Amino acid sequence: MAAQTAPSQQTDRQLRLLVGLVACVALGVLVAALVGVAYTEFSSGLAVRVGALALIIAIAGVTYVRVRIRSTNHDISWTDSAMLVAVVMLPLPWAVLATAVAVTIAKSIHKLRGIKFVFGVAKESITCGLAGLILTAAGGVADRPLDSLGPLALAYAGLVLADDLIAIPVLALATGTSVKDRFLSNLDLTWASAFVRFAVAVLALAVLAEEPGLLVAIPLIVLSLQLTYRGKLRARAERLAWQQLAEATDAMNVVQMETVLHTAVRNGARLFSAETVEIDVSLDGAQQLVRGTHQGITYHGAPDEAAVDARTTAVVPLIGEPDGERVGELRLCFHVPVALSEREQFTLRAFAGALCTAIRNATSYAQLEQLAGQHQHDATHDLLTGLPNRRRLQLEAEDALDRRQRGRGVTALLVLDLNHFKDVNDALGHTAGDQVLITVARRLEEAAGSEALVTRLGGDEFAVLYRGLPAPALAQHRAENLLAVLHEPVDVDGMPLVVSAGAGVAVAPSRGGFVELLRRADIAMYQAKRTGRVVAVYAREDDTADRGRLVVGGMLPRAVAEKEFTLQFQPIVDLAGGEVIGAEALARWQHPDKGMVDPRSFLEPIERSGLLTAFTDAVLDQALAGAARWRELGCRWPVAVNISPRSLLDRRLPALVTRRLDDHGLPGDALVLELTESHTVSQLDIVDKVLAELMELGCAIALDDFGTGYSSLSVLPRVPATELKIDRSFVMQMENTPSSAAVVRSTVELGRHLDLLVVAEGVERDSQRRLLWDLGCTAGQGHLFAKPMPLAEILDLVGAGDGTVRLAEPLHDPKAVVRLPAKRSPGRAARQSGPTGAAGGGRVSDSTA
Template identity: 50%
Template sequence: MRSAKRLDDDVTDRQLRLFVGLVVVLAMFASVIDATLPIRRPPDWTCALILVAICAATVLAHRLRVHVRVRSNTEGVAWAEVPVLIGLVLAPLPWVALAAVTGALIDKMLLRLPPRKIAFGAAKELLTATAAGLVLLAFGAGPDATGPHFNPVAITLAFCAMVLVDDLVFLPLMAIVQRSSIIRVARVNLDVKLVGHVFRLAAVLWVVAVLAYRGDPLLLLLVPLVISCVHLWHSRRVRTRVERESWQRLSRAIDALNVPDLTEVLHLASTRAAQIFSADDVEIDLADRGGDRVVRGVERGVTFDGPATGSTSDGNLITAELKTADGSYQAGELRLRFRDRVKFTEFEQYKLRTFASALCTAIRNAQAYAELARISAENAHAATHDPLTGLPNRRKLYERASASIADGAGDGILALLLIDLNHFKEVNDTLGHAAGDAVLREVGHRLQDAAHPGDLVARLGGDEFAILLTGLPAPAMAAHRAESMLAQLDRTIEVDGMQLTVEAAGGIALAPGTGGVEELMRRADVAMYQAKRSGRRTATYAHARDTADLGRLMLGGELRRAVAEQQFVVDFQPIVDLGTGEVISAEALARWHHPQHGHLTPLDFLETVERSGQLAAFADAVLDQSLTAFGAWREAGFDLPVAVNVSPRSLLDPQFPAAVLARLHNRAVPADRLVLELAETLTLSQLEVVERALGELRDAGVRLALDDFGSGVSSLSVLSRIPVHELKIDREFVLAVETSPEAAAVIRSTVDLARSLQLTVVAEGVESEPQRHALFRLGCVAGQGHLFARPMGAGRLLAALRRGSGGRPGVLAEALHETGAVVRLPRRRAHGRSSLPHLPA
């Protein structure tokens, strides 16, 4: 861009040199013509005095002009025609031309202009004087110093000849300098110029008439007065118009700078500044703000935009700091370059400061817009991408899949590959989360590299990945692509110097005709578990092999209708003190009273509910019925905490804690009367997400219980991450407590661990009195199971509590010991009451 500007400047300079040379050559021809003209009478002292007066008047007339800056040149309207034309009436043309040229030379040298401009000014004066003199000679209005002949027609035509020649010489020059057209240059202040020409012609006619008719010489004194008045009017009119247009351009430029893009601001500012201040080159330097960017431009466009490369080219520089009006912010520096020496007036300096301040504000606003856009883009990216791997997350996958399904998958078939890493939890448990994160990042990187253009690789959470396969030419290509992608995971992964092998299972599902993204995910999930169960790497969903019969209910909208029609009901199984038989709490167990399938347990429908999008409504319905039952029991005198099972997917919902606390508040139930039971099979990757929700609930007083404790391989790891209040021993250990020393050892160690942590232990699945006695001897304090009561409705449980056992309300079994033979464990408080059952002494 810089070389292009230099080329344009070279072209302009070449054109100026050629045009000035042409004018000088024409002036030389004019001087030859003047030299060959016959002189009627030799110059005497009168003529010499007239010539000196013409020379002096010409100098004065040139100094009396209205200056308008055009680039580094100054365009002005002077009164030089008046003394020259009067001199042509009184003295011979060659001498008047010589006097006019001499006056122009003196004026240009006083201004210290370069030789080219001096030569051009002298040549122009010679040409205009020659043209006017020739017209006067043609009409017989020759010079006569003693008695000039008053010929208004000849004088008027001579004046017009002077103006015409002046415009023919001057307008092309200004058009070259401004890189504009001659017509556009001629239209500038045309009305004011015409009025000025009329007054100058009138002044010439007045002077010649007074001299020709030998009028009172005092009348000549009116000429300087009239010229002064007209000049003041003329200059004021021109300056007012120029300033108004200048402020209008400045206002339009400032308005144009109000754009959010910094590059557009800088480009607009560089070109508009060149136009407003008639600069040959404008430079905006942002290096003062710690950056390294310079923008240069001319009126026609930007010539450079990039890092600072040193000083600008030669020329006169006028600079202004880019700072706000109060000086609180400075963006850099604005530099205006002129080829010739230029000095700004006070008005121009103020205008430059105004423009610089507006540009600084525009730069600051654009930088603020850019920062906001960056933050917004980062937030948008974070909302749709996984922070660990950088891959799109579940939300992005759903959006892309929904759009693809709506568009008909474009030119090919759409499929979803759902991948789950096998035994990944062991990596976290053995090597730590840092190693697990490294493995997940490497897996995501390999899947991304193996994907085809148009595919979307996403991490759903934990060790689950999904790939949206697009543009498949045939359904069979989905399996082929899936196999090739999973093959990328066969290579070992190095973590902290150790070589790890990752195994994975993938489920493939083609886009369904109905059901949308949720159904596509469900089918891929079903296929993935089929692959796991069969020991294969991949499996493709087949409707005939879909054993999730109840899952198909979702397609008919039965889950949504079940929630709306309250087909989900809650039964309650009491939890009793193993020593006294007293009921100490109750566990809520959801049931689906389906019109066709009868009573369905959570094992039958919970997985389907979790995949249907109805989990939040289902959980809210269960919680509402549980709190309603608690209220009924409390009114009857039985203050029993109620335990509600919570799906890990509910804890992933950021609105879940607030919904639970709001329901407790609306029902006026103390927070410590609610126990949320968490599945021990929660993965550590899920715990990272739900810890905040659990902490919020626990801090509010809600009690937490770890369900099925001991059934997984990471019991202690989960327990160390979740500050629970209760442990519920898995029923498999309870069933074997009498016959298996290993099961008894597990229960005893669990009780010892709970005692050291001040936790309550509840045994699940107590079926017989021998089991009850064995558990009690091992130190287990509470239990639930068919030995005490089967799950029942809230009303039936209340009736059983009132009826009691042996006439004792609230007791469902005979005590194992005398009352005086028991002690109480210290109560563990957490924002509310804590009731622990008895332990044997």
């Protein structure tokens, strides 16, 4: 049994002092009674009355109702009723002595000893004397007791109140409860039973006034009433016990183990009136011992090895249902041996069962909480290195960005990627690679300090979040110092490996949040790798990402389906005479909400999407429809259409071109397909068949933007091209840059030797036109002649002409003899089926005019 605590020892001392005070007062009352007896006349009738009433009081004291509080039993009886009868029928001194003798006999029969015996006799002696004094002061009792109900009620009320005023402080001190709580406890039952006992006393007095000889029958009446009262009090105690049990078990319906155990200890001590309650939990991972009283917990920690005294401790094993798992023990500890009643034993088993269930539930909840915490940790941490992961980085960065908006320093992000890490995995295996990652993670975390957040984004990529920096420039300084920790070789199974990294730093943007911050740091990191630097800081000029293309890419499917793409046509002219010899179809996108969309923003997304074939078909359809219209007006210009190199990988392209030519009743030579140089075009094994079929249709092939693409010279001899188009960048710079003029001259010479028509793009000034002519170029297009225009305007030009559409004045008088430069050729005229202009079937530049 647990040792008696210091508070219990203090309580015992206080009880002794209080009982001693009561005993001293009682001694004074008894001395006064003895003095009074000496001055009272004694007779045989008085002796009979004294003996009979003493017997009644003794019987009432023996037939009590016992209530146990902790280790102490408290007896409730009809003694007060008998004492009121004695006070009325006997002189006060004899009534006090009779009460003292009777109570002494009753307590002796119950084998009470020591402080309990003294307190019981003293309390009853005092209350009897007080009742007699109140009755005497109220004028006594008339011959008919019913005529003196007022004095009797005052005397009885004084007796009951005196009994409570003496007993309740002692009980409150013994139980550790407040005097107020003890007084209010069962107040209704206390005064109801007091009223019944008062009524019985008055009735007994009335009967004895009429027939004094019936005094000998009063003990039987008192006995029967006492038994009835005891039954009612026991029933009420049963109901109260079950109510307290229900409240105690309900209080344990929580999921925190500490709350369950502490609540069970306090309620158990209160429910079973135990000095101390112990709960010893023996479940794996939850072993603990809780000890306490109804007032609070005195110990909560590891189980001790103190021996349990079976005589003063009620031990109940806690066995789980239905598996029979031993959960622990519940112990009720008393100062002295206590025998629990049958009702208390049943209540104890029910309480233990509820406690066992509550402990197992709390244990399960703790395990689930631990598992949930582990899952939450795993959700925000990298399993290999233990570092926070990308999700945790985002949460912390968003919080830091929010604080930054409130003026709490600069937020910056460092993203680093290990160089040649794949070589480590390939050469030494993934286990060695994991060791490298773990070592790098540990070094970065130690070097970064507690203020920075080091995370692993995945693979060999790490990130470090800096928060609250005083200045943006400090981010690069810290990043350089941080990467210095990687200079020391990493030991992998005895092999030193040198690890290096490229890193990018970005300061939090004013808009875009974490996503934009991470994107900028990524761009800076790749810039560092490209330039060979260790750390690069994000610079806007290095940011080539185009979000607009992503937006445009999302709008393309609807644009193709709704036929929002239209064509404009830019004439191609003979540089010498200024006559139109063809027209290039240029795709335009008229968005219903955004208006005209820049072609540079949608052409590349179309090539990467699955809409390329549908887009090509729509452009061919409109372009050939326009060619058919101006042919109806007498102009046989071919129309040039740009074809994506990816389209050459589509075996259906020749069939598509054939279908559209047939739809508009045009021959193959009405169409020029312009191809941009690319790696795809150079893979002739793949595109040879497609190009051959297009040539069989009579379509001309033009190489667009010649000189700017992939391996121009290697492509040219193998592609069945009929035209070369000089890129506008060379035309724009040829007047001021000798190298550009040399490229133009070389391209013209190349075209002359291969018998190809050379067309210059981007001709905007007359000086450029004349220089191109001097260099040997015979055809061009650009704003000098005409901007791209809708089909209607092209048709207006054709309709206003006389068979020839001239957009610029000739460079020379038609009747003058023009001296051509050395090795000058008018260009290829392989498709001449008529004169240039309205009757010409091919795109030819005749410079002999």
